[in-house]
Amino acid sequence: MEIQEIHARLAREFPDAVEAPPEVTSGETFLKVTAASIQDVCRFLKTESDLEFDSLMSLSGVDYPPEELVVVYHLCSTLRRHRVVLKVFVPREDPKLPTVSSVWPTANWHEREAYDLFGIRFLGHPGLRRILLPHDWEGHPLRKDYVFPTEYRGIKCHD
């Protein structure tokens, strides 16, 4: 199924929650979904018999200062052989959105990674804590304005 069809399908079910895919000159396009409805949209995409997005390939954060953080979901259906990209834009000051780890269990660790490196909070996540960095690390390194620390627990680092 092409992305326009998927959009039409979602727009019927969730009016106002999904925007039409923007025209891109190069690369892949995406569907913009509102933060509040991402969990319902994902569950719909996974369970509906003509969509069957059974696999979450990747979940990534992207930082667009000064306003927004984006969570990108790359979905694929191993049964129907189609894929789609979803994006949720959240404010940089207070980035939070519902978790999809109840839809695809693999999202659990991917969301922890996005929390760890971008500081995005996933509401309803079963154990949202740092995954790659130490638990007492300060800041979220993949944000564009991240300032590199000069010391960690008495270990000095040089430029």
Added chain:
Amino acid sequence: MTRKREFKSQEIYVNMGPQHPSTHGVLRLMLRTDGEIVSDVAPMIGYLHRCAEKYGESGTYQMMIPYTDRMDYLAGMNCNWAYCLAAEKLGNVVVPERAEYIRIVMGELNRIASHLIAFGTYGLDLGAFTPFFYALDEREKILDLFEMVCGARLTYSYFRIGGVSQDLPEGWEQRCNQFIDDFRLRMKEFNDLLSHNYIFIKRTADVGVISPAMAIDYGCTGPVLRGSGVRWDLRIDEAYSLYDRFRFQIPIGRGEKGAIGDSWDRYMVRIREMEQSCDIIKQALRGLPDTGEYRAKVPKVFKPPKGEVYVRSESSKGELGFYLISDGTDRPYRVKARSPSLSNLCVLPAISEGMMIADLVATLGSLDIVMGEIDR
């Protein structure tokens, strides 16, 4: 006459790792156990985190290639390849035919090398020492072949955006052909040593069973997914490079020794994949054009147009994907690596409840994880 004794049992927490021979790198498993029975496993990762994605954003597109080597350091060629595929799609680069054939040969040789380590260390995990030496002996010959083409034995950086860094040296094809012929004969020894060994089967059959639905839900890919009986291989299902010209089988777990998706099935998928890789290499060496470019003309300052791509390829561990965003400059705005080992490991807590500690070792080994790729 025996006297009945009352045993008091109590749950305790045990650290397995981060320095533990069976965790395949610096992985720490927090176990909650009651005697030998595991009631909960919590993997703690991140000991090998080297900010690869941050580095990716701070350098040019080409500068990321050496970092990809250090992700899955047992299959550096496959990691180079996945990244270059993404950069090429982003920049609309067409790779010459000769380069594609060279890439396929390297990718498949590295797949064999990586599966050999999986085979050897899995034997070690379960107490069989000899297979490891047989595996390393063969792997050394593959590394010799790699050394001939790029000078490196572990971190190759042989792939470039648009092709490979240099052409094959004189006589390389014959040597590679000879290796494959010899290797096919050695495969029988591997099976005699380990695959059909009675103790090995007892240790792995019906252990750590992953159902097909569970494997997909947890994002398992590669031999772990195929071990559960799902016929899914990106080389065929989303044929990239020139894989659509090749004829080969996708081995899947069939539950020959126990349930479908047990540790033996995952192990056996890797052994059979090595045979298939031999077939692919033979076909590629036959089809390799004698003349032609080994690298497309790509400008030194590589500036792909604004846009984004997610490209995935079948590495030896599973689906290795790169998500690249270009803002039109010579540096990527965002580099995200989707590593197969991370998703393959996150299924472990779900399948290990109620398992013996020794079986946990057998299960973990059968997932064939590489920490460099998980922590990045």
